[in-house]
Amino acid sequence: MAREVLHDFVLEPGTGKALEVRKGQIIRLEQIEGGQCLDFNCFNLHDYKEYFHTGRTRTLHGLHPTAGDFLWSAPPRERAMMFIAADTANANDVMFPRCSANLYESLYGFCTHTNCQDIQAEAQREYGLTPDDVHDSFNLFMCTGVDDKARPYITRQASKAGDYVDLLALMDVLAVPNICGADIMRTSNFSLKPARISILQATEEDLAAVPALPSWRTQRTVADFRQKQIRVERELSRDTSYVADFANAPIQTSLLDVPLDEEEQALFDRLKRSELYDGDGAALRDILFSWWEEEHLAR
Amino acid sequence: MATRIVQMALNQQQLELIDRTVASGVAADRAALVRHALRRYAARHLPPQDTNVRPDASARPNVAVG
Numbered sequence: 429m430a431r432e433v434l435h436d437f438v439l440e441p442g443t444g445k446a447l448e449v450r451k452g453q454i455i456r457l458e459q460i461e462g463g464q465c466l467d468f469n470c471f472n473l474h475d476y477k478e479y480f481h482t483g484r485t486r487t488l489h490g491l492h493p494t495a496g497d498f499l500w501s502a503p504p505r506e507r508a509m510m511f512i513a514a515d516t517a518n519a520n521d522v523m524f525p526r527c528s529a530n531l532y533e534s535l536y537g538f539c540t541h542t543n544c545q546d547i548q549a550e551a552q553r554e555y556g557l558t559p560d561d562v563h564d565s566f567n568l569f570m571c572t573g574v575d576d577k578a579r580p581y582i583t584r585q586a587s588k589a590g591d592y593v594d595l596l597a598l599m600d601v602l603a604v605p606n607i608c609g610a611d612i613m614r615t616s617n618f619s620l621k622p623a624r625i626s627i628l629q630a631t632e633e634d635l636a637a638v639p640a641l642p643s644w645r646t647q648r649t650v651a652d653f654r655q656k657q658i659r660v661e662r663e664l665s666r667d668t669s670y671v672a673d674f675a676n677a678p679i680q681t682s683l684l685d686v687p688l689d690e691e692e693q694a695l696f697d698r699l700k701r702s703e704l705y706d707g708d709g710a711a712l713r714d715i716l717f718s719w720w721e722e723e724h725l726a727r
Numbered sequence: 728m729a730t731r732i733v734q735m736a737l738n739q740q741q742l743e744l745i746d747r748t749v750a751s752g753v754a755a756d757r758a759a760l761v762r763h764a765l766r767r768y769a770a771r772h773l774p775p776q777d778t779n780v781r782p783d784a785s786a787r788p789n790v791a792v793g
Contacts, residue, residue, distance in 0.1 A: 681738050686761045687730045695769040696733070709735040712761065717741070719764035720748065722771065 431634070435627040439466075441620035442542045444551035444606025448473060449597045449627055452635060454513060457568055457605055458592035458624040463585055463617040465608035467526055467544040467565035469552070470499065470509055473600035475650065476557065477658065478505045482522040482564045491523045491572065496639075499566055499595065504648040509601055511638045513630075514594040517587040521567040523580050527610055542609030542620065551604050568593050570608070570615060584614045596630055596638065686712060735761070 434453065438460070439445060444467075449455050457466050472478035481502035489497040495515040498508040526548065532541035549559035571585040595603070611620045650656050654673070688696060700711035737745070745757050754760035 676740060679738050679740075681736050682742070684735045684737055684742075684757055684761070686733045686735060686758045688733060688762065688765075689730055692762055692765055693731050695765055695773070698773060699765070699769055708733045712733050712765070713735050713737065713741075715768050716735075716745075716761050716764045719768040720744070723767070 429631045429633065431628040431631055433626060433628055435625075437625055439605060439607055439623050439625050441607045441622060442547065442609065444547045444604055445625065446551045446554050446602055446604045447625070447627060448600070449595075449603045450600050451597050452630050454594050454596045454628040454630050454634065455603050455605070456592050456594050456624075456626040456628060458626065459517070459569065459587050459589055460624055461621045462588040462591065463569075463619070464587070464621040464623055465570045465585070465610065465616045466568045466623055467548065467606050467608050468568055468595075469548055469563055469565055469604040471557075471561075471602045471604075472501070472505075472509070473602050476555075476561065476602070477650075478502070478507070478509075479561075479563050480509060480566060482566070485566070486522045489522075491521065491574070492518075493520055493522060493566070494518050498598075498641075502563075504646070504652070506644075507647050508598050508641055510603075511596040511598055512593065513596045513634060513637065514592065517569055517585075517591040517593070519569055519571045519585055519587060520593070521570040521572040522564075523572055523574075524567060524570070524582065526562065526565050527608065527615075532609075536612060542607075542611070544606055544608055547606040547609060548604055551606060552602075555602055567608075568605075582613065582615050584617050594628075596634060598638070 431454065435447070437445075447455065449470075450473075457468070468480075470480045478501045480499050484500040484502060484506060485493055485498070488500060493499070493512060495512050495518075497512050499510040499512070501507050501509050526544035528545040529538075529541065529543050532538040532543055544565060545559070545562055548562040548565070549557075552558075552561060569585055569587045569591070571583045572580060573583070574580055597603070605623070605625055607620060607623060608616055609620070610616060611618060696708070696712060696715070699715055700708065701714060702711070705711040705714065742757075745760055748754075749756060749760050754763045
């Protein structure tokens with residue numbers, strides 16, 4: 429079954445566009461010439477404080493999310509906002525921050541230069557958001573890696589005309605793609621090019637391809653917040669009625685005696701990390717929880 | 728060599744996880760779980776010639792199936 433095309437346009441270099449993408453719709457970001465990086469922000473359309481989080485996404489899917497992965501919102505929400513339904517170039521990044529005006533001034537001497545922070549801010553302004561609401565992007569068509577000294581790097585990309593990424597909305601979102609402003613870096617092979625943006629109605633097959641996700645109590649909403657009101661004033665002032673209420677505080681420690689037989693002692697003495705711990709108790713605790721992680725969190 | 732007692736300091740959150748794991752049937756009690764973890768971790772991380780560890784019969788509770 430063909431997808432219905434709801435909206436289709438060319439996103440020009442130097443620009444971005446805020447788009448309402450409803451749950452069950454797909455935004456396709458497509459190369460026209462090839463070799464163009466796009467930055468992407470998204471917000472819960474009904475609560476802009478819930479927004480895409482590179483850190484959460486990076487933790488779950490690694491540095492290069494691709495088809496089959498999700499775009500997650502920041503804690504304390506931590507919900508899947510969008511599903512990467514297709515990715516023909518397999519070159520995305522959630523490691524690098526968005527480029528900014530300061531980057532181009534401090535490194536290249538520009539007073540004004542296209543940059544993802546400012547393009548995002550200008551596009552988001554259509555919905556009343558401020559430059560402070562721009563967040564680090566899902567960087568599409570961006571080839572990155574980490575070198576042998578643990579430093580991140582960006583290199584040239586090989587995306588071709590017609591390559592695309594499909595993002596399926598799992599909630600109503602404000603989706604904001606922009607053409608990355610970097611024309612003097614390798615990111616987009618030293619040029620700025622347009623991209624095609626389409627909003628498509630997902631088919632039943634598209635929706636059926638989204639893996640089921642469990643729901644967790646800890647995927648919090650405003651209803652869970654003690655402080656529900658968003659501040660309006662920029663000046664911060666102390667709430668004189670505030671009483672701290674941290675979960676599980678105070679942390680209380682108790683002692684557990686663990687008898688080890690000869691065989692267990694021998695194993696323990698070989699396993700314990702004496703370089704980290706002075707006492708046997710801490711070393712045995714390390715072994716216990718290391719085992720637990722391997723047993724329950726293995727990927 | 729006699730039995731050696733190792734004293735572990737654990738907070739309430741760590742104990743909660745231990746107790747839930749014990750309740751899942753892995754071991755009879757907290758101390759047995761720690762010994763079970765030690766043996767399993769050793770079997771996985773010590774060289775093969777050192778992992779000829781006898782089964783830890785005491786760790787698993789006697790759960791009748793039938």
